[in-house]
Amino acid sequence: MEIVTEVTARLENKPGRLAKICAAMAHEKINIRAMTVMDTGDRSVLRMIAEPIDDTRRVLTSLGVEAEFHEVMAVELDNKPGALAKLLQRLADEHINIEYAYTSAIGQGRALGIFQTDTPKKTAQVLSIASNSGNGSDREAGRRPLHTR
Secondary structure, three states: OEEEEEEEEEEEOOOOHHHHHHHHHHHOOOEEEEEEEEEOOOEEEEEEEEEOHHHHHHHHHHOOOOEEEEEEEEEEEEOOOOHHHHHHHHHHHOOOOEEEEEEEEEEOOEEEEEEEEOOHHHHHHHHHHHHHHOOOOOHHHOOOOHHHO
16 A cells, blocks of 8 residues: 555547547656546546656646646555455445545556545555555454444
8 A cells, every 4th residue: 555646637528638648648758557537528537646746747737737636545456356345345444435446457466446535544544554464354353344333
């Protein structure tokens, strides 16, 4: 688990706009680790994790793209059935709300999840404790899941 900077931009919803941004980033050797684009009518919302972030900011500015930059959680997990559900239940058990999330496969048997929560510091603590303990489940410690309260 790591805290990373996410880019959020609202783009004109027209052919080639995203391609132009990605080509400019590729030209500058910027790596896009994860990305999602959502349609909202005449605009699209682009969210991505790109590195290095200072170069990303410079490229977007040069293209006239207004962007916001926020810290989010990047969590590596097994790319298998139930892995995401287990992580989400761990957060729910701690009353942490997921505001939005997206995932991507990142290699043989691994996935990357990007999470924006209502309590980032608490999220980092919960996920850090879970990864250090090996199982991360509060149920074994006698804590009742949120949905049974």
